[in-house]
Amino acid sequence: MMIDFHAHAFPERIAARTIETLIANSARITDYPMKNCTDGTARGLIEVESSAGVDLAVVLPIVTNPKQTETINRVAKETNEANCGLYSFGSLHPAGPDAVAWVDRLAEEGFKGIKLHPEFQTFFTDSDEAIAIYRRVAHHGMTVILHAGRDIGYPPPVHAEPDMLLRAVDKVPDLRLVAAHLGGWMLWDEVAEKLVSTPIYFDTAFIADFIEPALARDIINAHGAEKILFGSDAPWEDPAKTLEFLRSLDIDTEDFKKICGTNAAGLLGI
Ligand SMILES: [Zn+2]
Numbered sequence: 001m002m003i004d005f006h007a008h009a010f011p012e013r014i015a016a017r018t019i020e021t022l023i024a025n026s027a028r029i030t031d032y033p034m035k036n037c038t039d040g041t042a043r044g045l046i047e048v049e050s051s052a053g054v055d056l057a058v059v060l061p062i063v064t065n066p067k068q069t070e071t072i073n074r075v076a077k078e079t080n081e082a083n084c085g086l087y088s089f090g091s092l093h094p095a096g097p098d099a100v101a102w103v104d105r106l107a108e109e110g111f112k113g114i115k116l117h118p119e120f121q122t123f124f125t126d127s128d129e130a131i132a133i134y135r136r137v138a139h140h141g142m143t144v145i146l147h148a149g150r151d152i153g154y155p156p157p158v159h160a161e162p163d164m165l166l167r168a169v170d171k172v173p174d175l176r177l178v179a180a181h182l183g184g185w186m187l188w189d190e191v192a193e194k195l196v197s198t199p200i201y202f203d204t205a206f207i208a209d210f211i212e213p214a215l216a217r218d219i220i221n222a223h224g225a226e227k228i229l230f231g232s233d234a235p236w237e238d239p240a241k242t243l244e245f246l247r248s249l250d251i252d253t254e255d256f257k258k259i260c261g262t263n264a265a266g267l268l269g270i
Pocket of ligand 1: 006007008060205233
């Protein structure tokens with residue numbers, strides 16, 4: 001079973017506008033703004049995933065305003081009930097008044113994990129508010145996936161640097177943490193130095209165009225394939241392209257299977 005652990009879809013009504021805004025934000029920071037490979041909808045995501053041979057994609061919603069928490073998680077729940085080849089994580093806003101209570105509620109509703117985005121949500125990943133959330137996530141045996149490293153749409157400071165992630169797992173050792181973008185987007189030398197061989201999972205989202213393949217291979221081999229998750233970041237990278245990149249790294253066949261499905265299935269309990 002092939003599982004893309006990092007993808008995005010937006011409600012139909014706001015999909016086009018959201019795609020446009022995120023591309024415009026990236027164009028302010030970089031000369032290589034993001035490009036979309038879907039129209040931003042769940043339907044569009046299912047199409048690119050199935051044409052890449054992916055059986056299940058994990059959708060990662062992000063609450064950017066605490067007032068949206070209820071709506072975003074309702075849509076996430078509907079996605080999961082639809083059984084359509086997508087599995088959505090829940091989300092909450094660390095600055096929301098009831099952030100920790102939301103972890104309990106999402107656990108009760110059966111969510112396997114939550115997504116947090118320290119740049120979109122402006123919190124440091126080793127802050128007390130974040131640690132309180134991680135403790136609750138760990139208590140429920142859920143997974144938390146964090147955007148890690150720089151973000152193409154945000155200027156520094158970086159809110160999820162390798163040192164911060166180290167402090168987080170030091171404070172909450174039983175936390176199942178996924179650091180997106182191979183541990184820290186555009187901070188891969190530091191990832192290689194500090195995060196490799198820790199218990200933190202890394203996904204492979206949105207790295208193909210930015211990392212030296214040899215460095216990606218070294219990080220994956222040194223870290224251990226059992227803690228690497230194939231993730232594309234669709235609509236920002238076509239899952240077919242991510243898979244082609246991973247294949248080009250000449251990863252051992254058994255390890256490739258773990259990366260593309262077995263590890264994710266373990267985290268999702270399927
Ligand atoms: Zn993403």
